[in-house]
Amino acid sequence: MRLRRGIRHNLSVVSALLAATMLSSHAFAGTVRGVVTDGTGTRALEGAEVTIVELGRKVEAQGDGSYRFTDVPAGTYTLRAHYSGVPDYRETITVSQTGDINKVILLGSDGGTILVIGQQASLASSLSRQRAADGVENVLTRDAVGQFPDQNVAEALRRAPGVNVLNDQGEGRFIAVRGLDPSLNAASLNGVRVPAPEADTRSVALDVVASELIESIEIKKSLTPDMDGDTIGASVEINTTSAFDRRKDLLAASIEGSYNHYADAVTPKGSFDFSTRLTDNFGIAGGASYYKRRFETDNIEAEDYTDEGYAESLEYRDYDVRRLRTGGSLSLDWRPAPSTKLYAKGIYNRFSDQEDRRRLVFDLGDANLASANGTSFSLNSGVPGDDEDESRIRVERDLKDRFEVQKIQSYQIGGVTESGPWTFKYSAAWSRAEEIENGSIDPVVFRRDFEAIEGDDLTVDFDYSDYKIPLYAISGPSAADFNDPSQYEFDKLERTTLSRSIDREWNFRGDIAYAIPLDQGTFTVQGGGKARLRQKNYDLTLDVFDGFGGDFTLNDALGTQTYRLAELGPVVKKRGVRGFFRDNFNDFELNAIDTAIESSIADYRVGEDVYSGYLMGRYDAGPLRVIGGVRVERTRNDLQGNFVTLLTEGTEVDGEELDEDTVSVTPNRIKRSYTDWLPSALVRYEATDKLILRLGAFKSLVRPGIGQLAPRVQAERDGDDSSVDVGNPNLKPYRAWNIDAGAEWYFAPSSVLQGGFFYKKLKDYIVEQEIEDYALNGFTYDEATIRFNSGDAEIKGLELAYAQSFRMLPAPFDGLLANLNYTFTDADGQVPTEDGFRDIPLLNAARHTFNVVLGYEKGPLSIRFAGTYRDEYLDELAGSAEEDRYVRNHFQLDASAKFRVLPNVTIFGEFVNINNAKYVAFQRGTGNGRQLLQYEKYGYTAKFGVRANF
DSSP states (O other): OHHHHHHHHHHHHHHHHHHHHHHHHHHTEEEEEEEEEETTSOBBOTTOEEEEGGGTEEEEOOTTSEEEEEEEESEEEEEEEEOTTSOOEEEEEEEOSSOEEEEEEEETTTSOOOOSSHHHHHHHHHHHHHHHOSSSEEEEEOOTTSOOSSSSHHHHHTTSTTEEEEEETTEEEEEEETTOOGGGOEEEETTEEOOOOSTTOSOOOGGGSOGGGOSEEEEEOSOOTTSOOOOSSOEEEEEOOOTTSBSSOEEEEEEEEEEETTTTEEEEEEEEEEEEEEETTEEEEEEEEEEEEEEEEEEEEEEEEOTTSOEEEEEEEEEEEEEEEEEEEEEEEEEEETTEEEEEEEEEEEEEEEEEEEEEEEEOOOOSEEOSSEEEEEOOTTOOOSSGGGGEEEEEEEEEEEEEEEEEEEEEEEEEEEETTEEEEEEEEEEEEEEEESSEEEEEEEEEEEEGGGTOOOEEEEEOSSTTSOEEEEESTTHHHHTOGGGOEEEEEEEEEEEEEEEEEEEEEEEEEEEEEOSSSEEEEEEEEEEEEEEEEEEEEEEEEEEESSOOBGGGGEEOOOOSSSOOOSEEOTTOSHHHHHHTGGGEEEOHHHHHHHHHHSOEEEEEEEEEEEEEEEEEETTEEEEEEEEEEEEEEEEEEEEEEEEOTTOEETTEEOSSOEEEEEEEEEEEEEEEEEEEEEEEEESSSSEEEEEEEEEEEEOOOHHHHSOOEEEEEETTEEEEEEOOTTOOOEEEEEEEEEEEEOOSTTOEEEEEEEEEEEEEEEEEEEEEEEEETTEEEEEEEEEEEEEEEEEEEEEEEEEEEOTTSOTTGGGEEEEEEEEEEEEEEEEEETTEEEEEEOTTOOSEEEEEEEEEEETTEEEEEEEEEEOOEEEEOOSSGGGOEEEOOEEEEEEEEEEEEETTEEEEEEEEOTTOOOEEEEEOOSSSSOEEEEEEEOOOEEEEEEEEEO
């Protein structure tokens, strides 16, 4: 009884003290609030640092330029505002005991200049927001009336320190931060995680999102407890425009043409965006984008290298691609009261891709003669070899006619309410990503087998003197048949009747913060909770036709090549099979076994619910800022897939031989859950007005890929041979301890020199590997492809960056700008082998990356050159180091120029991939030289057009 009375007494005392503190702060203090804009009152300056000097209290202006200090004791103070590129703003203010001060700060109105358009404006905005950030962060912003000079969000990101882009068909698609695999990053739109449209990955293909719809991109490399903990590389936060981001109405539009060197065609692109305030407290902003792009790719691929150093399979691929990217965004902003801001935001992006790929495939037996720079494959009429494959050269000519659509959409409502020292944030969101194919033909194959026993006499000579481009030559009496389309008979057609991947997520979040004023500075206690309810499923219906009741040869679907690396001979006409397939559908013979396997093994359904909460404290006093706390995330999975087994005719099962092929499909379902505690601490110290020091330590995780987790098993038993491919629903997440340390020296207006060190201790990283003699469900398979947690890895590196606006130089050199950054990443791990372990670099981890941007902006003229370099990296892990797939280093040069012909009208031109950079993948092989796996070249793309703003 005494104990209970004591507890009640203590709780009463604490409650009384807290109430007295809150009442006293309201009774004898005021509020200082306002907005920060450029000197003309046109643009809100997000990232401007506003300080009450005598109290050591500092805040960062929000997206609408707003700032707020509560519980300011009565007195006279100096109000200071800092923004890159202009002199600091200072003004004396007087705060009464209970009154509010509303102060609009116009930066640049006292003789300084803030540009609201162009490279100078983007640099100043980016550096201001980076300087004010809590942790290690880079920011990209577009100018107020233009767009990023890049084709999509992924390509815009490569201008940031430590960021490089992985291309698809020559266009940026996935991003790598600090040289790490794209799957170790996370992406969000307006604070909401972006779902992934592709079936088996979490990595978001950012080429789906049009850059014209984006206001800014933040690359956050340090995590605080209020952020989702699922990233090891970086959290990429993409923000669209708000109606309150600009202080004046805006309507901007652009129209342009895009020309690809290889396709020799001009395609259109257009966009517009707007922002307007219908009343002082209600505004609307948005935009739309349309981009049609046509381009071509020349490709060579090889595989199955022998000990003698030649490939038994070579493919010459001719790609013709048409892409259409459309999108729209809309934002509604409302201030129903001075203390409350409400918003509704939506963004929709659609990306369609029509790919026609014509392919010439050589499937070869043993070489008759091999040399250092060449290989010959010969058939001698009537003289078969010891093995059937040795006396055969198989040639296939096929077509992939694929039409694919990806969509990403996100809708969100929420708000912020501020009441005295309290701040409440709340939001709800729904996001959906989808990828769909229905009716694609991938592929249709026409085949000719040249066989000595059938009287064929053919020689194929390959020249390997340039390992990247192995060329071939045909000779012999059967050479005429090689280029005769009537000789190539129908072999197989695979129709993607339906391929649909859908990724959906509901997101609910609430945060509450209480600011406690101190004699110097502020201490803020903040906490919150979040629920992310995700469901991803994939459904594939693939029909395999491997016979035709009649004559169907390549001659019935003959086209012309658009290939530049070699003469392919007869090729399948683009979309040349669809009509024949439709008109003669009943004559095509369906392979029921292959159809059942392909249509069952890929399917899955994965549920992933993440419930999280956090508590953190923030101490901000003068030059010092300390943030610390802990986040907890509870993950629940519901995983469904199929166990598909093929038993071929003649295979012995339970002592009896099967008299026909048999397929069995067994559903799998597994549920699991786990909890992660994620502490973090960040320190930001302003050693001088120009020098910022940062130190951070935090724990984070990355959950396994959806395709890796799905409990899908594909097993095949063919007589005495057997193989299995196994998904692993028991995979653990990557978990990592991270340390960041860095310094930023803002030595001149719109300029910075910075360096940083990062270290990551990674646990349970995931690899895919082929192993022998794998036991599963009571049977031992000869070969198995499995995914497993391999062990620990260390990632460490150095990040350097330099950016400067050379305004101090005499005219005309005062328009020069430079932005350079370099990242070194050392990311090594191990995988088990029969003899122990072997060392590997982590997948997609490039050791060296750098970006160089040189610009000039003066008067109506703006010019920009950008070069990006990425070192070679490990792309796929094989059974041995000699067979591992690497991607060769890559350097690409781009340029853009703009000229303002009228105050509101600008003409521009852009030149992408000026140096015709290629994509090369290789394996090291058993000899001294590299062995080609893939080679691609694309040519350059030129864009030109006009932009106007009103």
